[in-house]
Amino acid sequence: MNQLLQIAGAVLVLGAFLLSQLNVLDGRSKIYLTLNLVGSAVLAWLAYADADWGFLLLEGVWAVVSAAGLVRSLRPRRMVT
Numbered sequence: 001m002n003q004l005l006q007i008a009g010a011v012l013v014l015g016a017f018l019l020s021q022l023n024v025l026d027g028r029s030k031i032y033l034t035l036n037l038v039g040s041a042v043l044a045w046l047a048y049a050d051a052d053w054g055f056l057l058l059e060g061v062w063a064v065v066s067a068a069g070l071v072r073s074l075r076p077r078r079m080v081t
Contacts, residue, residue: 002049005042012039013062030073037066 016035019025025032044059046052 002046006046009039009042009046012036013043014039028069028073030070033066033070033073037063037070040066 012035016025016032016039020027020032040059040062044056044063047056047059
């Protein structure tokens with residue numbers, strides 16, 4: 001089961017990256033950020049469960065950065081006057 005979750009998480013992160021490189025998704029789009037957040041969060045959780053600290057650091061930071069970008073993209077934009 002862990003292997004299946006690892007593959008699913010990796011496919012989400014790598015799929016988002018590939019679509020970004022092919023100019024299908026913008027790197028700041030909600031879809032791109034959501035794919036990265038979900039994929040990296042799954043991988044971070046699995047790394048934590050296996051006490052794989054280097055991988056947890058990588059995927060944990062990836063998830064936090066993706067979450068911050070997603071929150072920023074969901075906030076209403078302020079009008080500059």
